[in-house]
Amino acid sequence: MQSPHNIWQTILMFTLLCFQPTTTNITKVTTKSLVEEPVSKHKSFDAPKICVGTLGCLQGKYMSGFEGENFEAYLGIPYALPPVGELRFANPKEFRGWNGILDAAKPKPNCLQKNYILPVPVVDGVEDCLYLNVYSPIIESQRSLPVMVYIHGGGWFSGTASPLFHGPEYLMDTNEVILVTIAYRLGPFGFLSTNDANMPGNLGLKDQNLALLWIKRNIVEFGGDPEKITLFGQSAGAVSAHLHVLSKQSEGLFRSIIAMSGTANVPFSITENPLQQTRTFAKFCNISHSDELSTSELVQELRHMNATDLLNAGDGLKYWHIDHMTNFRPIVETHGTPDAFLTDHPVRLLSEGKYKAVPWMTGIVLGEGAVRVLSILANETLRQDFNSNFRELLQKLLDFPKFFDHGQRAAKTQQIIDEYFDGQAELNNITAHGFLECITDRAFHQPFYNVVNNYIRTVDAKRYPIYLYQFNYKGPYSFAKFYTGGVSIGDFGVVHCDDLIYTFRAPALYPDFQKGSNDAKFAALFVGNLVHFAKYGKPRNADALRPCTEDTFGNESDSICDYQEFINAEPNELQIRTNNKFNVRRAKLWNSILDIESSCTII
Ligand SMILES: *[C@@H]1O[C@H](CO)[C@@H](O)[C@H](O)[C@H]1NC(C)=O
Ligand SMILES: *[C@@H]1O[C@H](CO)[C@@H](O)[C@H](O)[C@H]1NC(C)=O
Ligand SMILES: *[C@@H]1O[C@H](CO)[C@@H](O)[C@H](O)[C@H]1NC(C)=O
Ligand SMILES: *[C@@H]1O[C@H](CO)[C@@H](O)[C@H](O)[C@H]1NC(C)=O
Numbered sequence: 001m002q003s004p005h006n007i008w009q010t011i012l013m014f015t016l017l018c019f020q021p022t023t024t025n026i027t028k029v030t031t032k033s034l035v036e037e038p039v040s041k042h043k044s045f046d047a048p049k050i051c052v053g054t055l056g057c058l059q060g061k062y063m064s065g066f067e068g069e070n071f072e073a074y075l076g077i078p079y080a081l082p083p084v085g086e087l088r089f090a091n092p093k094e095f096r097g098w099n100g101i102l103d104a105a106k107p108k109p110n111c112l113q114k115n116y117i118l119p120v121p122v123v124d125g126v127e128d129c130l131y132l133n134v135y136s137p138i139i140e141s142q143r144s145l146p147v148m149v150y151i152h153g154g155g156w157f158s159g160t161a162s163p164l165f166h167g168p169e170y171l172m173d174t175n176e177v178i179l180v181t182i183a184y185r186l187g188p189f190g191f192l193s194t195n196d197a198n199m200p201g202n203l204g205l206k207d208q209n210l211a212l213l214w215i216k217r218n219i220v221e222f223g224g225d226p227e228k229i230t231l232f233g234q235s236a237g238a239v240s241a242h243l244h245v246l247s248k249q250s251e252g253l254f255r256s257i258i259a260m261s262g263t264a265n266v267p268f269s270i271t272e273n274p275l276q277q278t279r280t281f282a283k284f285c286n287i288s289h290s291d292e293l294s295t296s297e298l299v300q301e302l303r304h305m306n307a308t309d310l311l312n313a314g315d316g317l318k319y320w321h322i323d324h325m326t327n328f329r330p331i332v333e334t335h336g337t338p339d340a341f342l343t344d345h346p347v348r349l350l351s352e353g354k355y356k357a358v359p360w361m362t363g364i365v366l367g368e369g370a371v372r373v374l375s376i377l378a379n380e381t382l383r384q385d386f387n388s389n390f391r392e393l394l395q396k397l398l399d400f401p402k403f404f405d406h407g408q409r410a411a412k413t414q415q416i417i418d419e420y421f422d423g424q425a426e427l428n429n430i431t432a433h434g435f436l437e438c439i440t441d442r443a444f445h446q447p448f449y450n451v452v453n454n455y456i457r458t459v460d461a462k463r464y465p466i467y468l469y470q471f472n473y474k475g476p477y478s479f480a481k482f483y484t485g486g487v488s489i490g491d492f493g494v495v496h497c498d499d500l501i502y503t504f505r506a507p508a509l510y511p512d513f514q515k516g517s518n519d520a521k522f523a524a525l526f527v528g529n530l531v532h533f534a535k536y537g538k539p540r541n542a543d544a545l546r547p548c549t550e551d552t553f554g555n556e557s558d559s560i561c562d563y564q565e566f567i568n569a570e571p572n573e574l575q576i577r578t579n580n581k582f583n584v585r586r587a588k589l590w591n592s593i594l595d596i597e598s599s600c601t602i603i
């Protein structure tokens, strides 16, 4: 692996060189031959062309798969009007078409963002960013292929749909699916809200919804089957995918989902007081009288702010140097406009089963919490500062329900210190791993337990099955390096995002696997399982798993349901192990600490 220094250089280089906004979004090409010949995706040798209904025609490019076979790529297709000027903070508007032939051979720049996952947050991107990428095998027949739509993660404040980070090569090597990756507004641009019609909120999710509508209508032109769309996402992208299941607006736009490391009930999924947050935010933008302005005046002021200044004003929302990591989140839209995306709290919707269920697959990695924990452990200033105010900062990080009083908070924090820190109120080399487990359980594993428990009790799980997996494959690369900024602090195992290494090629982040290596084989195995689910609505070895239902959930003392476990195995014996161990005791401990009796309490 490259040295950390080089990694940063590489990321920065790609950021600077490859994501430069192109001067024109739409290239008008006057090619007579294109007009005269019927446009077909199969014939051309130089660049693939395709026409999309009444929208217009596209000229993409060929890319080669990891194993070599070529496929078609159409990059940077606009699905919404650029959300700039008066459209900043507005619901996305459909893009109705273009003249001439759209140049779809280059990826578009990222959505404007400040990436707080990196030890030194980097600002990058543009506001005009509502584009999607379509990758399609070169198929000779009239086959219509299942479609996989990927929603990237990044805490709703960062991330990218670019092939340099979410490369389609492994998925395209299967020749069995069409892949679409979508960009959506991030940070203040996608998630600020006054919770009324002036700035209705959930804009980033509404962008995703509009992209899904585009795909449903148009994917047939690319050889895709609009009845076989699987939504998949990781981290905030997984939470987003799950929220689409809960939204009436997205009903019917897909038939199944895969939620990798995130579900709609995670403790960071909702901003509780969006208007109050927006007023506070406006204060950090130096907008005068931000507490007294009408929401319409407030939005006008924010709409006319310099975009970079807006992004930097987000720092003001943090209660500590780096926390909360996620401040721009979905909201419950209580304003009653007909195009609201989410009208009730996800935890309530889930616990009451008030939504149209679809078959789904969801999984976790062991070290989810690393995305927050490692950057504190690796930075001596942060670690010492955390230790100097340990109990209070830990309490804040744990996001206790608002109704806990001072005494309850102190007692519950002590319980956590006893359970995870062996009684030591300090971050040091001995308590570091307990700290990781603690944040992993709070933010991911306990919500995972509750969501499954809830699902099998409220939904007909025989008709709309749920499949679980655990990702425990450790290879040569790890996202741990990005969280620590390359500082070596020991081995923390498989961490948040490491499953992406085997899902997407990411030339901007790490070198390719050796062809034929165990890692390359594992990527093919992992991707094959995702594709199998997209095709058949169940994972590869579904027959070896007992269905996850009320009868099987928790039937053994330390289990939830059977799940697939992806592990390192003997060379050339890559396996999916079926296992059913899960730390139920800790999930129950958290439910007791958080006073969640039936996992229905909204916290
Ligand atoms: C607001 O004012 C402060 C203090 O003058 C300054 O440091 C900060 O950069 C300003 N922020 C914006 C977004 O203009
Ligand atoms: C916005 O502010 C940044 C510095 O914060 C500056 O570099 C940039 O030119 C400004 N953009 C506009 C359009 O004023
Ligand atoms: C450590 O954290 C502090 C506070 O967030 C930050 O200012 C500093 O740049 C960080 N150091 C490194 C090496 O990342
Ligand atoms: C903790 O571990 C790191 C790396 O493993 C090492 O550099 C450091 O000296 C250790 N600190 C203590 C207090 O043992």
Ligand SMILES: *[C@@H]1O[C@H](CO)[C@@H](O)[C@H](O)[C@H]1NC(C)=O
Residues within 6 Å of the ligand: 546, 551, 552, 555, 556
């Ligand atoms: C649950 O466990 C009991 C024994 O512990 C066993 O008899 C029963 O078949 C199990 N039920 C299912 C659905 O696996």
